[in-house]
Amino acid sequence: MALDPAQERPHTSDVPGFSDGVTFAFADPAANVQGTVRLGVADGTASGLIFVFADGAPVIAQAEGAVALDPVPDDYADVRAAGIAQTTVTPLREWRLTVESTAGTLDLTFVADGPAFAIGPDHDAAERLGMEGYEQPCRVRGTVRLTPPDGAPRELRVDGLGGRGHQWGAPDWSRLTLSRTVQGWFGDVAFHVSSVRPADARSHADEVAWSQVARSPALVAGPEEDGEPGPETATAPEAVEAPEPRISTTTGHDGRHGLATVELWESDEGPVWTATGEAIAGTTLSVGEMRLDMAFFRWRLQGLEGVGRYDILRKAAPPQG
Template sequence: MALDPELERPRTADDPTFSDAVTCAFADPAAGVHGTVRIGVAGGAASGLVLLFAGGAPALTIAEGGIPVGPDPESYEDLSTAGIDHAVVEPHRRWTVSAAGDEGTIDLELEAVGPPLRLAADHPAARLGGMEGYEQPCRVRGTIRLGDRRIAIDGVGQRGHQWGAPDWSEIELARTITGWFDGAVSFALSALRPAGAASHADEVAWAAVARPERPAERENGAGPPAEDDAPALRAVEAPEPRISTTTDAEGRHTLATVELWESDEGPVWTATGEAVAGTTMELGRLRLDTAFFRWRLAGREGVGRYDVLRKVG
């Protein structure tokens, strides 16, 4: 499903709890680098967060918030925070993101390699969480500088855009899980645990998979792709995703299995993975456990994010 180019603009509302953010996540396992760049606006102020891991260890962290912005920013280029610059080169197709801090810099180009995976406003997970948005799998190329070290990046990732007004009196925790398999397959999952609930089984979840289009799904009677053409990717929802997670003594996720069923009859996409980099951040009344996972799915090896945002205290 094609997205309206207007969705590439920051979205605002009169509700003081409303927020909008773009997250660019990326990984180059060969270079040993994983990272996230997030920029957003809420309550008339911009905030940004940069997390970069090298060799599995935190290598660069930049965080800034409370930077005043105009009432209706036209683009993310109008937001200036945490040394981040983000530009839409071609809506829903190509973007650039850079960040600069005292310890290093990031300069990347992202290109969509699959269809958007969209969480619509009327989905139960969006209604409970108060947020809607979309994720797009990407090819990510560029350079990173850490001190005197320069690292060339040629990897995978995902660009996500979310907006809404979450009510944390109704939510115990929120999970975001993604997996990228070099443009062949990708998935995104969002799961929210209602306040007072105790386990995975009580969570309200949404998931979608971008996978190769099957011959019966081709439109307008088009013939099969040429031998040198990659098959088109189709976004399909997985109505009842299943998650199994192993945590350490501090409650941080270390191992996980995700089952994504297209229907009761299948097919099922089963990804198993383990954390290869991560950290914990205290965000006032919330705690963020963020990790990058190495995933295995249907004979493929990939990488992705697994974030858990939960109430504390």
């Protein structure tokens, strides 16, 4: 799916359950800070969610929903909820994100530093979930200021990696039991996996998935035999599909995911990209009738060290009576 700057706008539809949202995620290993910020539009209202971790613990948590929009604006710069403001500096290239909360503030710049991962409505995973959209790996810089009610103010300078995603559609959760979003950011390499589990599926193996890897062709082709760089080394990074991702996840006694391995095959002959990681921060949220397990991971891939996120959204178990 080719991206168009017009896709930056909030999408609207009369289809029941239709929503549109932008998600910013970032992680800086040096500052030991990670965060997810989501701003969404649905049924003529706006909603926002902020979750920031520092030193492995939640430090900012704020949410707001049902903020009336009349009409729904054509630009996310005019959408406000939960103290979140997003400004597009350059469409599909650079954004400024600011957050005001009772526990602190964010002032971050996201600059796309690789090709976008885009999934259109014709892909099986998009059709099953009822969503389409795109994700863009980013370099993230700025400031997180913490003002805890029971502690001293603290300022964290962020110079890390992350991503900005934009999704829209009308998920039909009568046909599904969970969805996964797994991302890894390594600077020169990034990956994205989206998968959904149909209601009649039993395990990971039965999930419908879509995944891509962003990398320079030089990382695959390597130098020519005479030691001089091949022509591929001058080619811009590209996003290539990995048709059948393999995800292995280890969960703890609380049901949260703590370890994971992701294998991404570009073809039956390879190359294969294998990432192993462990959670460094996370939490569980109740979102209506859904349970969201969000986690930030430290990843290792082909000798590279990176960061990323691994979120699982599932139907909440019914209360025991």
